[in-house]
Amino acid sequence: AQRVTQPEKLLSVFKGAPVELKCNYSYSGSPELFWYVQYSRQRLQLLLRHISRESIKGFTADLNKGETSFHLKKPFAQEEDSAMYYCALNLRKGGSEKLVFGKGTKLTVNP
Amino acid sequence: DTEVTQTPKHLVMGMTNKKSLKCEQHMGHRAMYWYKQKAKKPPELMFVYSYEKLSINESVPSRFSPECPNSSLLNLHLHALQPEDSALYLCASSLPKVLAGTYYNEQFFGPGTRLTVL
Numbered sequence: 001a002q003r004v005t006q007p008e009k010l011l012s013v014f015k016g017a018p019v020e021l022k023c024n025y026s027y028s029g030s031p032e033l034f035w036y037v038q039y040s041r042q043r044l045q046l047l048l049r050h051i052s053r054e055s056i057k058g059f060t061a062d063l064n065k066g067e068t069s070f071h072l073k074k075p076f077a078q079e080e081d082s083a084m085y086y087c088a089l090n091l092r093k094g095g096s097e098k099l100v101f102g103k104g105t106k107l108t109v110n111p
Numbered sequence: 112d113t114e115v116t117q118t119p120k121h122l123v124m125g126m127t128n129k130k131s132l133k134c135e136q137h138m139g140h141r142a143m144y145w146y147k148q149k150a151k152k153p154p155e156l157m158f159v160y161s162y163e164k165l166s167i168n169e170s171v172p173s174r175f176s177p178e179c180p181n182s183s184l185l186n187l188h189l190h191a192l193q194p195e196d197s198a199l200y201l202c203a204s205s206l207p208k209v210l211a212g213t214y215y216n217e218q219f220f221g222p223g224t225r226l227t228v229l
Contacts (some may be wrong), residue, residue, distance in 0.1 A: 094166060
């Protein structure tokens, strides 16, 4: 089955501490993975895509095919990072595409 | 215009009402999506339109009826809903991109319509 697992529902860290949000996937092909973020009262927005290997707002995520993981990391968390984070897998179905989301991790960065 | 817009922002309806949600984008995206998001849950895909044709229906009850009048507009017609249908309804659109010779699809989300069914 194709699925995304985010094992932590809640994650709380202090400002300046490193943070890692875990994401594991199950997919038989070559995965297309994304991290989306939803700040309070704002729309869901794309944070990172695995294919571009970039750093956005200090966050990075590396695809590890051996461990089927795509963990999101930031070395020094900031209060404004507090939000809901979703890992998502893009699936191709019948010529169309759909995102399958993990259940999300709510990150709280305390002052 | 680089955003997906949705109207109305909030909607309250009775179980016998008929209402519609509207989604619009002018980014030239040819795929559009409806998602349902319950509180503290991830978005769940309902429908996908590709080039104005319905391509995915995730076994959604017929009281939800999608429509794509043109490449910029997506509607969701609601009729005889139940209280458990109360949720945030998200629209998204997507554009295929190529990076370093590899194709990928990127979805852009609207702010959602918060629906309450009484």
